[in-house]
Structure formats: C-alpha cells, structure tokens
Amino acid sequence: MTTRSLPTPSAAPVGTDLGTHEVTNQAPPLAGFDPMACDPALVDAVRREGAGEALPALRGLGRVVGSAEAREHARLANENSPVLRTHDRYGHRIDEVEFHPSWHRLMEISVGWGLHASPWQADPGSGAHVARAAGFYLVSQLEQGHCCPISMTYASVPALRHDPALAALYEPGLMSRSYEPGLARPESKAGLLAGMSMTEKQGGSDVRSGATVATPSGDGTYQLIGHKWFTSAPMNDLFLTLAQAPGGLTCFVLPRVLPDGTRNPIRLQRLKDKLGNRSNASAELEYDGATGWRIGEEGRGVATIIEMVSMTRLDCVLGSAGTIRAALTEAAHHVAHRSAFGTRLADAPLMQTVIADLALESEAATTLALRLAGAADRGERELLRLALPASKYLVCKRAPTVVAEALECLGGNGYVEESGLPRLYREAPLNSIWEGSGNVTALDVLRAVAREPASVDAVLTEIDAAAGADEWFDRAVRELRSELRAREERRARRLAEMLALCLQGSLLLRHAPEEVASAFVSSRFLPDGPWRTAGTLPAEAHTQALLERVSPTP
Template sequence: MATRSDRAVRVPAQHTPTDDRPRPADGATHVVENQPPPLAGFDALACDPALTDAVTREGAGDALAHLGTLAALVASPEAREHARLADTHPPVLRTHDRYGHRVDEVDYHPSWHWLMGKSVGWGLHGRPWLAGPGEGAHVARAAGFYLMSQLEAGHCCPISMTYAAVPALRADPVLAAAYLPGLQTPHYQFGLAEPSRKAGLLAGMSMTEKQGGSDVRAGSTTAVPGADGTYRLTGHKWFTSAPMNDVFLTLAQAPGGLTCFVLPRVLPDGARNAIRLQRLKDKLGNRSNASAEIEYTGATGWRLGDEGRGVATIIEMVSMTRLDCVLGSAAVIRAALTEAAHHVAHRRAFGSVIGETPLMQAVIADLALESEAATALGMRLAGAVDRGERDFLRLALPASKYLVCKRAPAAVAEALECLGGNGYVEESGMPRLYREAPLNSIWEGSGNVTALDVLRAVTREPDSLDAVLAEIDLAAGADEWFDRAVHELRIELRSREERRARRLSEMLALCLQGSLLLRFAPEEVGRAFVASRFLPDGPWRTPGTLPAEAHIDALTARVTPTP
C-alpha cells in the first residue's frame, strides 16, 4: 500500500521524465532552472584589473598578495551574510539603563562588530599613518577600504573618520600622544571606557548643526574656557555618525571665534562626558551605521589648534574623508557592476544568454568604463597622499568627489536594471547598494559645496591648478577628442563664474580620468572612455550608448567575476 508521500510524488508513466532530466523536489510543481548561481567565492581581484594595475602603478604592488586574501574574505559567503545582517538589523539607542540612569549607548548587531573587527584588523583605519612617505601604505589601505566598502559601506564610516582624524590630531603633541597609539593599533574593542584602558580606539567628527548644515561657521555651540585649560561645550549637533566611537573632533564658538575641540566619550577620571544622544537618524541608506543627534550639556573638550582657526584645523580631516567618499563611491559602482555582470553571464532570455547579446554587452561595457575610471582616479588620489602631493590633492580631491560621487547613483540604477525585477527585490542586495549610492555625494560637502571648493582652489591657489593640468597634459596627443576636451577645459577655466562651478568640476575630473585611462589602461578601455565621454555633441546620457568602434566584448570580459 502506498504511503501519502509516495502518492505525492508519483507521476503517470507516460509523463515520466528521462533519467538525465532534473526532478522536482517533494511538493514542487515543476523544476525551475535559469537562475544565476549565488555570487560568492569569486576572485574579486581577478575581475578588477583596474584595481590591481593601479595598486602596482601607485607604488603598493607588494601589497597585492595581502589584498588577495582580503578580496577572498570580501567575496566569501560568510562575509556577504554578515553584510546583509548588519544592514537588516540597524543599531538601537539606549538612553537610560534599567534603573533610570543616563547611559547614552548604542547597541549593534553582532555582524557589525564582525565587520568592524575585520576592517580594523586589516589596518584600514589609522594605521597607514605609521608608514613613511612613499611607502605605498595609503595606496594599499585605499585598495582595502575599496574592497570592504563593496562588502558593506556602513561600517566604513567610523573606519574613514578614524583614518582622517590622525593628521588633524598630529597638530597637538599632547593630544597626539594621548590618542594616536590607540587609533593606529589593529585591535577593535567596542564599548565606552577611558581611552588609555582600551586596546584600540575609534574617532569621529561632529560639526553639523540645525541652522548651518554645510555652513559650519554658522554653528552656535559655545565653548567656555576653564582654569585647567579645558573648555565646557554647550550646544546641539544635528548629525554625528558612529556616536559610540571613543573620541570626536568638533567645532564650537570660543571667545576667539570658531575653534576645533577634541571630546572623548569617557573622561580621564572614568566619568562619562556630558554628551547626550537624543535620537538616531532614520536614514535612506547606510543603515548599519548609527548617526545621532547629540547635545553637549557642559561637555569637556580640549582645544586643537588656535582659537578662531577651527575650520583650518579640521580641514585635514575633511580632505581625507573626501578621499574615502571617492573610494566608497567607486566601490559601490564596482559592487553593482559585479552583481550585474554575474547575473547576465548566467541568465537566459529569449533563447540566449543575455550577457552575450550585443545590447546587454554594451550596457555592461559602459558600466565597466565608469567603474574603471572611478577606480583609477581614486587610487591616483591615494598615491598622491603617499607622495605628499598637496597641491594636486587640493584641487583634484574636490573635483573627483564631485564627479565620481555624482555618477554612483546613475551607475547603480543601471546595474540594478540588468537584473530586471529581481534587482528591485531586497534579497538581491541591489536595493541596499541603490540606497547607499547617493550618500557620498552629500557627506563632506554636497554637490554645490564641493563645486564651490573647486572654484576656490582654482581662483586662490594657482599651484593646485598647475598640478592638476600637468597631470592631465601627460596624455596630450594620445587622442584628438581628449585634446579637444582639454582645450575646452582651459577655455572654461577663464570664466570662473559661480554658476558654472559644477561644469568646471565635472570637466576637470573627466579630463583627469581620461588622462589616466589613455596612459595606463588597455587601448580599448581608454579609447572607448574618451569616445563616449568626450563626444563632439556633448557627453553621453545613459549607459549602453557606446560608439560602434568600442570593443564591448573585451570590456565585458575584463570585469565579469569568475569562480
């Protein structure tokens, strides 16, 4: 007598499939095929020659074996699951303990701590500053940051702020001695404690106020000096990310004007500093990372730099976080491209593998160009940090941030569409990338603020313009359309009108990208980039509109992940 399970799977003889055909599982109506395999376990370096070439070119080739191990970790199923969980379970604010005492702490999912432990352990925070100039430490770190940002961008915020805080803190030997050892050690220790008692520290920045936004000079937080050399800060900060970090750089109005201060969460005597977490922001993306509104209620701070020189003091930190904005946007473009290239390489439609159809190849190839240009430019900036090219960075950084961060949302949206409706579903991971994509264009100065900074550098610091034009001119004569674009850039530079600051920023960054790709990328990459970005009738509008002579098969193969 047949059991219920036997009857459930019995098939009439005339419909019995042949032995070599897949059979449906118990309870299934039919076999579902034509699904891409999970994207995990691939070689994240092998399908990203733009990164490996740039690491070698910028002086950190010896780090490639080390980076290969990190790339394998980033592509592992375990790491990808931690990234998903950290985003799915956002942090939770606890203002008070069970007895009603004020604690102002944030609880994170264990996957957040796993990610933080890996990035700190790999030295992606303050550690590169221990190396000397020209040793390639910042290039190697930039590549590692780029890889970890592809995995999960939220946790990279405190990593970036810690990296950026080191050069600012170096301005004061006493504060540097107190905090730099902890900020540069490869140990992650979560929780509030007196800094000297912790195995490792993390830094943050707290500048934005309700009434000012990017206009930090409009801040109304006050700082009253005390007899012991410290200050008491009172005020409200509208946006402070990673509030569980150990020490923060902040701006406040001292008697001598806007000044930079260093505020630890826990004071040297072990008491909690008077920093109150009011609420966490409900953000569009970057959800694994807590961003808080805070109040200083007589918080103790130590002055960093002279009174009235707050912006000049903290600008070192802003510059380095802008570098990470470029790297982070390059990473989210690369992550979206990887997902799209993998999907179309395995998915069939209308009788063909969609990744082998000419139109889809054109789209992937165009996204590949966007990714390669962003990666090459980001690594060139990191190389400039290693070599101390301050004039070049002064202009190239804001121009690069403007363009690369602006391009990220459009590139991710196009990559998402390659997955069709599957890309719009959370399980694909693409919505997380899409929510993340606009962020870096806003943080550390949104589009207009960054473009105006470009205009200031061009107008007030001519050495920075000379340095950038010298870099661009290294590709002179390589392509007639590129030469024409550089000529148009020089004409644009004569205007220096505020209303044209965005156009100038875009042209500067595009010419930098074109110069790098023409000089260092394979010919089919450089030529296709210039042909599509410097057309005589204006820039391209949507991906997949490459000119006929573009070698789309080579461009696509160059970036498709393989096991």
C-alpha cells in the same frame, strides 16, 4: 443549516518532487569569488601608484570580502539597524547604541586589516595610503555603513597632530588593530576609534555658523554646550568637534569617557532614520557641559580640521568607486548566467554594450581614486587641492546612476531586496552629500581655481601628460582651459565635471588597455556633448573584451 466541508487534498509523500519549484535560468549565488581577480584596473593602479608589495595582503582581504560569510554579515548588519539606549533599566543615563553582532564582525575585519589608521604609523612602508585605499575600496564593496567610523578614524589623526600631547595620548589606541567596542577610559582600551561632530541644524555645510559654545574651565579644558545635528558612529571613543570659543571657531577633542572613568555628558537625543547606510548609527547629540580639549589655536578651527576634510573626501571617492564596482560585479555575474529569448545575456549585443559602459565607468573611477591616494603618499598637495573636490563631485554623482543601470540589468530580480541591489541603490547617494554636497564641492573647486593657481598648474600638468593621444580628448582639454578662465559660479558644476572627466581620460589614455581608453574617450568626449545613458557606446567599442575583463569567476 447543514455545513459542508471542503474536500481534503490527498497529501503527497514527503520529498515528492511535484515539479512546481524547479529553479532554472537563475544566476547562482555570488559568493566565494575573488574581487581582485576581475578588477585589473585596481591591481594595475596599486602597482603603478607604488604599493605593489601590498598586493598579496590585499588579495587575502579580497577573499574575505568575496566570501559567503562576510556577505551574509553585510546583509544582517543592514537588516538589523542599531538601537539607541538612552537609559539603563534602573533609570541611569547611559547614551549607548546597541549594534548587531554582524556590525561588530565587519568592524573587526576592517580594523584588523589596518584600514582605519595604518598609513599614519611611524614606518608604514611605501605606498601606505595607496594600499590602505585599495583595502578601503574592497570593503566598501562589501558594506558601506561600517566604513564611516573607519574613515573618520583615518582622517582624525592629521587633525590630532596639531596638538602633540593629545596625539601622543590617543594615537597608540587609534593605531591599534584591535577592535574593542563599548565605552571605557581611552587609556584602558586595546583599540580606539574616532569620529567627527561638526554639523548643526542651522548651518549644514556652513560650519562657521555653528552655535555650540566652548567656555574655558581654567584648567586647560573647555565646557561645551550645544546641539549637533548629525554625528555618525556615536559609540566611537572620541570626537573632533567645532565650537565657538572666546577667540572664535575652534576645534576640540571630546572623549566619550573622561580620564576619571565618568561619562562625558554627551547626550544622544535620537538616531536619524536614513535612506540608506542603515547599519551605521547617526545621531543628534547634545553637549550638556561636555569636557573638551582644544586642538590648535582658538579661532583656527577650520584650518585645524581642513586636512581631516581632505582625507574623508578621498574616502568618499573611494567609497563611491567601490559602490560602482560592486554594482558592476552583480550585473556582470547575473548576465553571465541568465538567458533570455534563447541567448545568454552576456552574449546579447545590447546587454553587452550596457555592461561594457558600466565597466568603463568603474575603471575610470577606480583609476582616478587610486591616483589621488598616490598623490597623498607623495605629498602632492597642489594636485589634491583641486583634483580631490572635482573627483568627489563627479565620481560620487555617477554612483547612483551606475547602480540604477546595474539594477535594471537584473530586471525584477534587481528590485528585490534579496539581490542586494536595493541596498546599494539606497547607499549610492550618500558620498555625494557627505563632506560637502554637489554645490558645496563645485564651489570649492571654483575657489581653488581662483585662489590657488599652483593647484590649476598641477592638475593641467597631469591632464596634459596624455596630450596628443586623442583628438577628441585634446578638444575637451581646450574647452576645459576656457572654462578655467571663465570662473563663473553658475558654471561651477560644469567646471568640476570637466576637470574630473579630463583627469579620468588622461589616466586611461596613458595606462589602460587600448580597448578601454578608446571606448571611454569616444563616448565621454563626443564633439556634440557627453553621453546620456549607459549602453550608447559607439559601434567600434570592443564590448565583449570589456565585459570579460570585469566578470567575476568563482
């Protein structure tokens, strides 16, 4: 049989432009931009909430966040997930997690800027929680996974202070701005990170149903036996956990390495295969007679950690606000450089309206999140008791929707991993689940309304500061007051949403430019119900001004 060879095409000289790969009408890479220059809502809120002196430092952090190098580290940290190493090559149990170098670089950035603990220093300066919140919001736009150990460390300090001796032992390392990965005796390390280990498989958010047992050892320590279902950042140096002591549910601190240098028997069973948050390891772990030190009284575990929960809920709001802002930035950048049917997308009325709507959502989330951080600085406990869970409910719920709309602005490009939007989309639902999913958070709102009337008064005082500014807003506040009196469990989500939305409306009416406040109120407080999808703003909304306000520039 005769074989015939296919004709060999003539080779073109190296470097010849064949005209088949000319790239036109694509947005340039979004790198080397200043995320604060296109976020006046953040800058204004930092000043208003008492941290104006921190703005020069925050601008420096913003330049890092917007740099091509940092954005590449974010990509690499997510594409190279952590790996569990239960044993070394010789068969010794080590229970370690191996991270990509880009994870460590992101951690160095956030720890180096003090985002893990700076407000707890002896003399943190004015507006310390606000300054830290703004920084956390910025790095959340860069990469959410590494924010988890940063947030848990920030939240752990108030709980540790229930035991002055333990606080004195660990706080110097927790306050340090040195990032030192790896397991070693806490006293020997230049810097420490803390985590929390609460969830068990039979309970989820119902931490009181935990079955982990803590038995007194006679020397002031306890031995813990039990299985924890979800523990993030298991390579942190110490963990706050709940266990059933003889006197009831109690809070403990467990270091990964004991004072004598031996490993505490905290066994990492497996890493969770999560939807998003891929750079961050989340583990199931087993306490196999692990040594813990009690924090607070036996039986008072929930009361001991409650402030820790509040701080992490604040970071949920900040993280979701950062995710919303990151998605808006990507969409605004794309439409500024992409044309369709002979028109630049940013000049097309319908696209302009969509981006403007996302900008309103971002401004409202950012303004509310920084107001909560200001309340933390000023010790407004009554306001936070109700405003914080309500804000977590709404802002975290809105994040996935905003990211989906932003992704759609990029069309098919947005559905491709290289755009970065799929990572944001996978990340977006997390904060709505962490520290209490929607129903848990809404029920907490209802509980605060029923049991703590001072918190209702504080929130209504904040909302009423904008009374008379807009008739639609005033009507919504009247409806909110009726809902507050009803206190029906089946309507708890509606109550949480109305509370947060009225807080956002009040803040924007008082502090935002007229074009922002009027567009927000006219779309979010319609007499016949709220808006349904982005891009349905009323005709009088100043969409071009809103778009220009938030578009990134090199």
